[in-house]
Amino acid sequence: MRSTRVQTVACQLLPVSSEDDGLRTWHPDQVLTYLGAPVETPYACVLLNRPVSGREEQALRLWNGASLRVAVDGGTNVLRALVQSEDARKQPRPALPDVITGDFDSITEETRHFFEQCEFVHTPDQDETDFTKALRVVAERAGGVRWVMAVVDTSGRLDQIMANVNTLFTAARLLSVPVFQVACDSLSWLLAAGRHVIRLPAELRRSWCSLVPVGGPATDVSTSGLQWNLAGDDMRFGQLISTSNRPVADTVTVTTSHPLLFSMEIP
Structure with missing residues (x-):
């Protein structure tokens, strides 16, 4: 059922959809209108x-x-x-x-x-x-x-x-x-506390992305689909932040206790 709803949202050109269980699915390609869609x-x-x-x-x-x-x-x-x-x-x-x-x-x-x-x-x-x-x-x-x-x-x-x-x-x-x-070379937005899925078509799986706890510490952060994934880590300035990372799959997942600034390279 989840995959069916995500496909429906994509056809409606919505950049983010929310599931009943709080999962948010992001489609960054849909906000970059110059990609031709x-x-x-x-x-x-x-x-x-x-x-x-x-x-x-x-x-x-x-x-x-x-x-x-x-x-x-x-x-x-x-x-x-x-x-x-x-x-x-x-x-x-x-x-x-x-x-x-x-x-x-x-x-x-x-x-x-x-x-x-x-x-x-x-x-x-x-x-x-x-x-x-x-x-x-x-x-x-x-x-x-x-x-x-x-x-x-x-x-x-x-x-x-x-x-x-x-x-x-x-x-x-x-x-x-x-x-x-x-x-000029990046797209950025906030990932609120909770669980996120970021869909990345081939043209957006480029050289770098980052997860930065700008607003304060984030605890128990886990990811998948990145070259250097996090596994229940605490993130804060002065200790661990994730910069110069990169997506290695068409789906990146992020779970966080507090907001994270997600940035990625764009064409």
Whole structure:
């Protein structure tokens, strides 16, 4: 019965399904729309202030395929550059954002004028990052979206990278759908406490993946399908974390007492 339900969910293009016994099954290939699979299920795309040089086609497919598009402060400058690039004629033109949010300390006046026909939502609260505040906007407008894809950066300022990871924890309180972070070479999301199955087609069984207990210690962590599996191990900073691991099967399983950040290489 379990395998039958998983197959049905895959046909509906859902990135994660939950079984009656608490098992969660993840299909990361279904959130990477640029892999070529048709996307019929609505999702939201949040564009942060990060470079997309060399990944323009992938970023545009993620952006244009979304049913709700949110440009966040300086990310709107990135979108404007994509619209005005010389290569814009060679690929689908970027869709306009449904809403532009942030404290607006990074967006330029030229960009604000360029997108003046779009809706702007000022979120000045400095107790939260623009990314977190953007997810609050998504929560208000999400409708039937089934996941959120955030285009982020995993190089450059370490504080911003850690703030983005922190937002994944906050997102669990703001939204009832999963939030994925896609960077130039990686896809990341939180595995909550419990049991997980991650389905990895051949194009996603690449050179590395990781399991990191970012939010605090995780105990009794067990895995299968990895080159270096865990067997009831405790994970915490200063002791054991799992980086530079790699998937060796089309199914990876993870059981954990507390949330783990799962990251993997993407094409």
